[in-house]
Amino acid sequence: SSKKKSPEVISDSHPNLILTQNAVSDIKKELGNVPIFDATLSKAKEEIDKAIAKGIDVPIPKDMAGGYTHTQHKANYSNMQKAGVLFQILGDEKYAVYVRDMLLQYAEMYPTLGRHPQPRSYARGKFFWQCLNDSNWLVYTSQAYDCIYDWLPKEQTDYLNKTLFRPYADFLSIETPQYFNRVHNHSTWGNVAVGLIGLVMDDDELVQRALYGLSKDDVDLTKKDNDGGFIYDKDGKAGFLANLDQPFSPDGFYTEGPYYQRYAMYPFMIFAEALQNKKPELKIFEYKDGVLLKAMDALLNLTDADGEFFPLNDCQKGMSYYTTSLVSALNIAYYYGNQKPELLSVAKAQNKVQLDASGLAVAMGIRDEKAKPFVKTSIELSDGANGDEGAVGILRYNDSLNTMALVMKYTGQGLSHGHYDKLSFSLYENGEEILQDYGLSRYVNVEQKNGGGYLKENKTWAKQTIAHNTIIQDEVPHFNGDFATGSKNHSEKYIYDVSNAKVQVMSAKENNAYSGTDLHRTMVMIKEEALEKPFVIDMFRVNSDKTHQFDLPYYYFGQIIAEGFEAKTPSSLSALGSKNGYQHLWKEASGKSNTESLQFTWLNNRKFYGLTTATKTDDTILLARLGANDPKFNLRNDPAFIIRRNAKETIFATVIEPHGNYNPVTEKADGAYSEIKEVKVLFNSEKYSALSIDLKSEEQRVFIISNDNASDKASHILEVNGHTYQWKGTHYYN
Amino acid sequence: SSKKKSPEVISDSHPNLILTQNAVSDIKKELGNVPIFDATLSKAKEEIDKAIAKGIDVPIPKDMAGGYTHTQHKANYSNMQKAGVLFQILGDEKYAVYVRDMLLQYAEMYPTLGRHPQPRSYARGKFFWQCLNDSNWLVYTSQAYDCIYDWLPKEQTDYLNKTLFRPYADFLSIETPQYFNRVHNHSTWGNVAVGLIGLVMDDDELVQRALYGLSKDDVDLTKKDNDGGFIYDKDGKAGFLANLDQPFSPDGFYTEGPYYQRYAMYPFMIFAEALQNKKPELKIFEYKDGVLLKAMDALLNLTDADGEFFPLNDCQKGMSYYTTSLVSALNIAYYYGNQKPELLSVAKAQNKVQLDASGLAVAMGIRDEKAKPFVKTSIELSDGANGDEGAVGILRYNDSLNTMALVMKYTGQGLSHGHYDKLSFSLYENGEEILQDYGLSRYVNVEQKNGGGYLKENKTWAKQTIAHNTIIQDEVPHFNGDFATGSKNHSEKYIYDVSNAKVQVMSAKENNAYSGTDLHRTMVMIKEEALEKPFVIDMFRVNSDKTHQFDLPYYYFGQIIAEGFEAKTPSSLSALGSKNGYQHLWKEASGKSNTESLQFTWLNNRKFYGLTTATKTDDTILLARLGANDPKFNLRNDPAFIIRRNAKETIFATVIEPHGNYNPVTEKADGAYSEIKEVKVLFNSEKYSALSIDLKSEEQRVFIISNDNASDKASHILEVNGHTYQWKGTHYYN
Ligand SMILES: [Ca+2]
Ligand SMILES: [Ca+2]
Ligand SMILES: [Ca+2]
Ligand SMILES: [Mg+2]
Ligand SMILES: [Mg+2]
Ligand SMILES: [Mg+2]
Ligand SMILES: [Mg+2]
Incomplete structure (x- = not known):
């Protein structure tokens, strides 16, 4: 008769961690009437019944990730967690017996173990080669333990607490401070492992340690982690709450x-x-x-x-x-x-x-x-603990047929997993990449590829600036590829304005990636009534104290339909450079732009795309393909269109347009040509940048951005080529 | 009350061509009760109502394919055909009026036209640049004309017959014999155009011409067509029936x-x-x-x-x-x-x-x-008018989750669209290519790519032997790439046996592609109980009168997971050769096999594949990628694994196995390693070839093929390494 959820009461009886006594009673009432819950439960039951039939196996730890003992210990914690839940919900003791017997085997083995024999981690675990996996074990196993805690005789919980769980929690924390006290996702697992088992055992010392980290006396503050991160966070805080404070921005961006x-x-x-x-x-x-x-x-x-x-x-x-x-x-x-x-x-x-x-x-x-x-929808997510260290900006356009998403990164470094990719972007259509961010260089859990771990090419390629759709000065990465420098800086948000769904603007500045050079990128998503899909304006302004070579790559996919310049294709291919990622790019073609507006057209996944850019006549255009100096064939052989320009102050002004599609069944090419004829820079100064877009319809559009006033209330007047533009706010489009 | 189909009666009243009077009456009875028919009709109505609203446009012919007048005349015949049908089924005269008015415009224009101004075709049309498109026009328009024939006053049909249709039919046939009389799909369109309009006008002379071709007196028998085909078929026959007799095999393969x-x-x-x-x-x-x-x-x-x-x-x-x-x-x-x-x-x-x-x-x-x-299911389709000029063999394995299809080509040349690809194959899994045939080099109707026509690379690459998964001797294509020689020859079927669904065998021989060299390929699809998916055995035997270099490429897709040999990757890339397609391949890596069994593993579309091959220790292995000498970026940059061996008599013995998959959400790599450890050649002679397959399960399989006796009743005994194999039929597997 009681269809209402019973009020949640705090109870000292187990389970009271994730699954609670109240929840169990609610679940039992609904069982058979909640399709997705029922299906998940029945799948878990099937899985665990099979595991129980197979028997318990707790091997002496020996292997690396992907190896036998590693895989078995992973299966064990996952099975225990599910078995605990099944015991509570279904009431069948065999599940409790399974968890208990396995825990007793772990408790018997635990005191005999030193650190894991594989020496690859800076923080070697007990059951696994790294404490991270041991923390995973404890996070799941704590839940299982909670589910059978009250079912076990007190002498058995006393025994397990004393022999296995408390020592294990100390091992992961006090005995491994470099691991436990970082601000890093790995450490969060460590904190939570210690915290959860503390809650199960009502061991408040562990809970406090989980929440606030180790006492500082235990830690050498000068040490760095082997992956380039710092041991202690800027403010000297550690633990679960520090891991909430520091890496999360107020918008929830990590x-x-x-x-x-x-x-x-x-x-x-x-x-x-x-x-x-x-x-x-x-x-x-x-x-x-x-x-x-x-x-x-x-x-x-x-x-x-x-x-x-x-x-x-x-x-x-x-x-x-x-x-x-x-x-x-x-x-x-x-x-x-x-x-x-x-x-x-x-x-x-x-x-x-x-x-x-x-x-x-x-x-x-x-x-x-x-x-x-x-x-x-469009959203900007700030970076930094206080939300003042740049952001990720996303412009989106959705209609019934298409979704477009433009993602621009103007954040901080992002800790040890960060890339040198200031002001980089990627572009998506319906979940497909139009212009890609390469991602990492790793085949997670594919043993043939360096045991599934990070590949050398993650550093030599994936993190490099040239691997991204952003400006590279003199073939040197942002911050000269130095992690400490990168970590001290971040890009600056300038404009994020999506108030007009037809003209959405984001703009950001990066003044520290290169000393003496300021970078400023503005990206706009425009939806013209007459065009089926939106196009993207990309204005990348560069301002330096002397002349440099600037490269701006666009990592497209698919087949070139029209290259748009006099491409010379060499009879033998050489790498584009010797370091900083350039050593991995084959130079497939090059040529002078020889024109003020160049159009590059390609076909991917049966869709046509165009990139129209306002070139200088002596810009060099490069067509490159990844894969050089890759002796283990770790890289994908993806192509790039690169604009190279020598300049002191300049602006790269480009429009990217998805403009058609090809149907191999009807063999019709709809919209194989761009709707855009030409893109030209009308004006570029410290105060304003303006470009014109000539449409095939003979109409012209002008976009102007204010470069030094982000107020949406400011009034502007700009005269260009005898034409006066007047507007209020950060930008003009008409 | 009459649910039964009314008996079809022959009638001299129109329509009686495609749509008949009886059909119209049946359709009217069912209308509203046949969902797919109703939907198709309603879509046609919507389309034609729109066209009628837009008005009739019959421009003076001028443009190439893709251009305005071309596209308009195409739309016209398609619209007329549908309008004719709508008139008959819906009874609304506006559709008849539309067809009539358009025909009158064509009739008015027709006498003023010479051949189409664009000079690109050997058989220029009237409304289009080539007679093929004019034939399309007449095939569709004949149907429209038939639908309004009885509705038109006799003086109007007389006028149209005399001014437009009979002259047009003569133009496509008598005035263009090189086009009309070929055995070629284009000519079939011509024959049918003339035949259909003949049937509409009750003009039996045209119908006979359509069925049997022109009188031979009108044709110069020594001439060839510009695309390399012959004007007259071998037996001197022409017309619709000759186009049924000659290019179709008795199995219906074209x-x-x-x-x-x-x-x-x-x-x-x-x-x-x-x-x-x-x-x-x-x-x-x-x-x-x-x-x-x-x-x-x-x-x-x-x-x-x-x-x-x-x-x-x-x-x-x-x-x-x-x-x-x-x-x-x-x-x-x-x-x-x-x-x-x-x-x-x-x-x-x-x-x-x-x-x-x-x-x-x-x-x-x-x-x-x-x-x-x-x-x-598995099927062999013979080639040749009498079914004795080789075949296409397809081995298939279907279960509830997977379909595998292995396609081997041992046919004749295939007229002007044929490739030099004797004994080539391709392999499919669930509609995805595992090992590909390149197809053509053309972007049909993509104007930027040579007006949508065939690209130069169709000859320099796509037709070449090296573009296929088959043997190339001394870097020279089959038949030295000579069309006339290729057309005189064909491969020979040897074995096609799919009686055992777990061991399906096809085998064919090619003794003319290279003078002095015999080629013999056997492909087997094996389904082992213990393995989830079938694997493929590929045994390619080569027998020559002197030593040659033999290349055997496999065109895979995706990412190399383990190359399986000591690959040297050069610091600059050069083409694999200078001609015969080799000029289009970049040599990305090479090395000696240095082993008796080599395994190459790759990942594509989240699935793992392995190729295990019995190498000689001094075989060269090449990793190549398409794209060299491609100044207009017409080629796809697809990769190849190539085995290169210098030999007089040898056998390439390889197993191809789809063996696992990768899930980027769970990050699990299931079956990342092949189930096959080693492949070795046990025996190879004129009489038998035998290979062994060592499985990871420590079991060994042996496959033996009889090379000179295709009888399924013959008994065989072969002793290899002290082991006696005895079997009945063409092959042994155990
Ligand atoms: Ca830290
Ligand atoms: Ca996606
Ligand atoms: Ca397919
Ligand atoms: Mg990146
Ligand atoms: Mg600066
Ligand atoms: Mg082919
Ligand atoms: Mg021969």
Whole structure:
């Protein structure tokens, strides 16, 4: 008769961590009536029944990632976590027995272990080659332990606490300070592992350590981590809360980028859920103005139309919000946030839920048809703990047929996973990349490729400036590729104005990537009534104290339809340079632009694209392809169109237009030609930059940006070629 | 009350060509009750109402393909054909008026025209730059004319017949013998154009000319066409029936290949339908043992899992059985054949029908849920008018999750669109190419690419032997690339045995591609119980009178995961050769195999593939990429793995295995390693070839083929390494 959710009560009886006693009772009432929850449960049961039939295997740790003992210990914690839940929900003791017996084997083995025999990590674990994986183990196993805690005799919990769990928590923290105390997603896992087991054992010392880090006395403050990060955060804070304070901006953007945010979201949210259940007085979901809930929204917004993350910084392409860690995170955000119906549509696409109160709420919401579409619109996400260290800007245009997304990065360095990619951008159409960010150079878990770890080419190529759609001066990366310098600086937001859906503008400046040179990029998404799809204006202004060579690459995909310049194709190919990533590019063709406006047309995935750019007649145009100096064939052989110009002060003014499509069945080429005839720079100074766009329809458009006044109230007058332009605000388009 | 189809009666009243009076009356009865027919009709109505509103435009011919007058005349015939049908079915005179007024404009213009001003074709047309397009015009317009014939006053039909249609038919035939009399898909259009208008006007002279060609007195028998084809067929026959006799094999395979068969199917079937309606005594659908109906089945079998044609000979990839011409052809084959329910499932996917009795029957069949799946299984399709000029062999394996298709080409030359690709193959998984045939080098109707016509690279690359997965001797193409020589020869079928679904074998020989050298390839599709997917054995035996260099390329796609040999990657790239296609390949890496069994692993579309090959230790392995000497960027930059061996007699023995997949969301690499450890040649002579396959499971398999006895009754004994193998039939596998 009670269809209403019973009020959540705090209880000292287990489970009270993620799954709670109240949740179990609610779940039992709904079971059989909540399709997605039921299906997830039944899949977990099938999986664990199979594991139980196979028997317990707790091998002596030996292998690297991908190897046998590694894989087995991973399977063990995942199975225990599910078995714990099944025990609570289904009440069948065999699941508790399975968890108990496995824990006893771990407890027996644990005291015999030194650090893992594989020496590759700066923070070697016990069961795994790195503490990160051991933390994963403890995060999942804590949940399993909580589920059988009250079922175990007290002498057994005493034994496990003393022999296995407390020593393990100390090992991951006090004994490994370089790992535990960082501001880094790995450390978050460590903090949460220690915090969760602390909550299970009611060991408040561990919970405090998880929240606030180790005492500073235990740490050598001068040391750096082997991956280039610092051990201690700027403000000398550490622990879970420091990892919320520092890498998250007030908008919920995580400075390492969405790929690592996705990975960190699970421990962040699962610990938050546990804290909310056991220490509601902390109001963890309100912490930093609700940053955890904002982080969930930010992450969803950092995906293309397929739900795949924009590959900012180190990111393996194809990772998406369908990953299990985001199922949990999203369920928790829904339940402990404001039950936003937009989240339900994402959960529906995920088609599984977390087996707790949050997952039940989501499954019931979907069942009761409360879901609303999650429409991704234009958004700017600030970077930096205080939101004042640049941002990621996203301009979007959606109609019934197409979605376009333009992503510009004007952030800080992004910790150890950051790339030297100031003011870089990427462009998407319906979830496909038009102009790409390369992502990382790694085949995660593909053993043949360096054991699945980062490849050398991540440093020699993927992090390099030339690997990105941005300006490279004199073939040298931003900040000369120096991590410490990069980490001290960030780009500056200048304009982000999406008030007019037909003329959306973002603009940012970077004055530190090159000493003596200021960079300023303005990107505009324009939707003209007469054109089916929006086009993008890209104005990249460079201002230096002396003449340099500036390269501006565009990493397109597919087949060249018209190159638009007199391309000389050499009879043998050489690399474009010898270092800083240039050594990896084959110079396939080059030529002078010989014109004031050049148009490059290509075909990809049966769609036509055009890049029309206002060149100087002696600009060099390069066509390059990745793959040089790649002895292990680690790189993708992707192409690039590069504008090279020697100048002191100049502006690169370009329009990118998706303009047609090809149907191989009807063999019709619709819109094979750009709607844009010419792009010209009308004016460029410290105060204003103006370009003209000649359309095929014989109409002309002019775009002007104010370079030194971002006020939307300022009035401007500019005379160009005898024509007076007058406007209010940051920009003019007509 | 009459649900039964009214008996078809021959009538002299129009329409009686494609749409008949009986059909019109049947259609009217069913209208509103046949969803696919209704939808097709309503779409046609919408389209033509729009065209009528826009008004008639019959411009003076001027432009090439893609240009304004070309496009307009194409639209005109298509609109007239639909308007004629709409007039008959809907009874609204405005459609008849539209056709009449347009025809009168054509009749007025026609006498003023010489040949088309554009000089590019050997057979310039009137309304178009080539007679082929003029024939298209007449094929469609004849149908429109038939639909309004009885509605027009006799003086108007007399006028049109005399001023426009009879002269036009003579122009396309008597005045253009080089075009009209060929055995070639273009000529079929010409024959059918003349034949259809002959049937409409009851002009039997034209019908006879269409069926049997011009009188030989009118033709210079020594002349060749500009595209390399012969004017007259070997037996001196011409016309529609010769075009059925000669290029079609008894299995319905069309020697030009499926892409051009698809194009020719419309005129073949539409004329057959008209003949069946007006001259049933010809029994055209029974001609050559029912070759037209077989051709439809053959064509459907020559598609991958997506319905896309295998790109044998000149073929633009992506063309599929969804093309409109195959909607008509399939409807006609269904109605005039045995109403095979398998055809209905294809029609259902096409989701439109021809607006006549055949389309009505198909739409009703679908409505009445008669459709059965069209399952493509292994099939061999003979080539040659008598089926004795080689074949295309297809081995397939289908289960609920996967379809694999292995296509091997051991045909004749294939007329002017043929490639020098004897014993070449391609491999498909679920409609994706694993190992590709390049197809043609052309962007049909993409004006920027040579006006949409064939590119130079079609000859310098796409037709070349090195562009295919087959043996090239001394870097010289088959038949030295000579069309006349190639046309005199064909490969020989040797074995095609698919009686055991787990061990399917095809084998063919080519003794004329190189004088003094015999080539013999055996391909086997093996399904092992323990492996999820089938693998392919490729045994390519070469037997020469002296030592040559033999290259065997495999055109894979995607990312190298493990190259399997010591690859040297040069610091600058040069082309692999200077001619015969080699000039288009960059040599990206090379090395000695240094082993008796080499394994090459790659990842494409998130799936892992392995190629394990029994090398000689001094074989050279080359990694190449297309794109050298390509000044207009016409080529795709696809990669190849090439085995190079100097030998007199040898065998290339290789296993190709799809063995795993990668999930970027779970980041799991399942089956990243091949299940095959080693492949070795156990024996190779004129009589037998044997290879062993060592599996990771420590089991060994042996495959033996009899090289000189294709009898499935012969008994064989072979002793190898002290082991005696005994079997009956062509091959042994255990
Ligand atoms: Ca740190
Ligand atoms: Ca995507
Ligand atoms: Ca396909
Ligand atoms: Mg990057
Ligand atoms: Mg500066
Ligand atoms: Mg070919
Ligand atoms: Mg020979």
